[in-house]
Amino acid sequence: MRDVFHEQLDAVFGDLATICGQVETAVVQATKALLEADVEVAERVISSDEVIDRARVEVEEKCFELLSLQQPVATDLRVVVAALRMVTELERMGDLSVHVAKIARMRVPEVAVPGEIRPTVARMAEVAGDMVHRVRQIIVDRDVSAAIELGRDDEIMDQLRRASFTQLLGDDWAHGVEAAVDIALLGRYYERIADHAVSIANRVVFVVTGTDPRAVEA
Amino acid sequence: MRDVFHEQLDAVFGDLATICGQVETAVVQATKALLEADVEVAERVISSDEVIDRARVEVEEKCFELLSLQQPVATDLRVVVAALRMVTELERMGDLSVHVAKIARMRVPEVAVPGEIRPTVARMAEVAGDMVHRVRQIIVDRDVSAAIELGRDDEIMDQLRRASFTQLLGDDWAHGVEAAVDIALLGRYYERIADHAVSIANRVVFVVTGTDPRAVEA
Numbered sequence: 001m002r003d004v005f006h007e008q009l010d011a012v013f014g015d016l017a018t019i020c021g022q023v024e025t026a027v028v029q030a031t032k033a034l035l036e037a038d039v040e041v042a043e044r045v046i047s048s049d050e051v052i053d054r055a056r057v058e059v060e061e062k063c064f065e066l067l068s069l070q071q072p073v074a075t076d077l078r079v080v081v082a083a084l085r086m087v088t089e090l091e092r093m094g095d096l097s098v099h100v101a102k103i104a105r106m107r108v109p110e111v112a113v114p115g116e117i118r119p120t121v122a123r124m125a126e127v128a129g130d131m132v133h134r135v136r137q138i139i140v141d142r143d144v145s146a147a148i149e150l151g152r153d154d155e156i157m158d159q160l161r162r163a164s165f166t167q168l169l170g171d172d173w174a175h176g177v178e179a180a181v182d183i184a185l186l187g188r189y190y191e192r193i194a195d196h197a198v199s200i201a202n203r204v205v206f207v208v209t210g211t212d213p214r215a216v217e218a
Numbered sequence: 219m220r221d222v223f224h225e226q227l228d229a230v231f232g233d234l235a236t237i238c239g240q241v242e243t244a245v246v247q248a249t250k251a252l253l254e255a256d257v258e259v260a261e262r263v264i265s266s267d268e269v270i271d272r273a274r275v276e277v278e279e280k281c282f283e284l285l286s287l288q289q290p291v292a293t294d295l296r297v298v299v300a301a302l303r304m305v306t307e308l309e310r311m312g313d314l315s316v317h318v319a320k321i322a323r324m325r326v327p328e329v330a331v332p333g334e335i336r337p338t339v340a341r342m343a344e345v346a347g348d349m350v351h352r353v354r355q356i357i358v359d360r361d362v363s364a365a366i367e368l369g370r371d372d373e374i375m376d377q378l379r380r381a382s383f384t385q386l387l388g389d390d391w392a393h394g395v396e397a398a399v400d401i402a403l404l405g406r407y408y409e410r411i412a413d414h415a416v417s418i419a420n421r422v423v424f425v426v427t428g429t430d431p432r433a434v435e436a
Contacts, residue, residue, distance in 0.1 A: 168395055188403065
């Protein structure tokens with residue numbers, strides 16, 4: 001049987017997985033709002049962010065309680081601090097989804113993403129959403145090999161971002177400055193969501209193995 | 219005389235102030251590289267970031283030592299965790315300065331910022347640099363009223379960012395997509411630097427008073 005500290009820590013990681021699921025919904029729905037110019041979906045993403053913010057505060061309180069009452073040292077201490085950092089990153093990922101939803105809302109009834117660059121943006125969104133989906137499962141299973149694999153997929157996002165710039169800055173771009181600025185910022189938001197997913201996966205590796213797969217920071 | 223815990227905590231806050239000074243240099247120099255298309259200055263900002271990264275790791279280790287050996291509870295515990303968060307934010311501000319320097323380097327020998335929008339970008343950079351400068355002093359002095367004042371100045375950055383979009387998206391914009399995309403991303407980077415400065419200032423308020431001036435997160 002696990003001791004009180006580890007039971008409470010498991011509860012915290014359960015909460016992190018739940019929040020990660022909420023973030024996944026935010027990313028997927030923000031993308032839907034973006035690609036379909038759906039203002040209601042955009043509004044829902046924006047207003048739901050407060051659920052994630054509240055959940056973060058609760059996890060932080062649980063972590064402080066764990067630190068205060070259980071006084072963990074060595075690896076246990078670092079695991080609680082890792083949980084605190086993971087929840088901060090999840091909250092940021094929620095904020096970034098809100099930024100995507102706000103660009104969608106700003107352009108309604110137009111779609112912010114012109115047809116010819118839609119496949120690239122849709123793919124970025126898909127990669128980001130998939131990374132969030134997988135990191136939730138990585139938190140649940142404490143799956144080190146899946147976490148290390150996720151880190152490698154970061155390169156795909158970099159390639160997509162470069163591809164989007166090639167399109168935006170090419171002679172064929174006929175959609176003007178506004179659409180280009182939207183796409184550049186959207187690319188930045190999806191890239192940051194992916195970065196945070198990788199960082200969280202690395203923290204799971206640390207939680208399980210006690211060593212960082214690389215120097216990670218959010 | 220202060221006890222060992224508070225002496226060590228003071229040392230950590232001294233380190234935070236030092237790192238904040240390094241971040242200020244990074245912001246100022248990245249801006250210089252940007253506005254003067256100075257590739258050497260850009261390279262220096264990019265390579266110096268590793269100094270900030272190393273300093274962050276050292277502060278983190280000191281914080282873990284404090285938590286492990288001194289086992290602080292209640293407010294003391296929260297102050298150490300606040301210090302851990304502050305150093306994470308300072309490191310991000312360094313990264314954001316590197317992003318600015320990389321845009322500068324990419325456009326050399328051209329200046330990435332066209333003349334007519336230069337005053338707006340220069341003002342954004344100045345506001346961000348000034349906020350970093352002030353937050354360093356706020357860390358040194360634990361100055362609550364200066365910290366609260368800093369929070370109010372965030373609005374200036376929002377106004378500048380809106381002004382930059384008005385210029386980019388106006389009919390008079392004659393510098394094409396590439397420059398517009400650069401300016402939009404630069405605006406985002408300076409805005410994030412300012413956000414982090416406000417967040418750090420709020421954490422100082424918490425460290426001194428035990429209460430957050432508002433729900434803050436980085």
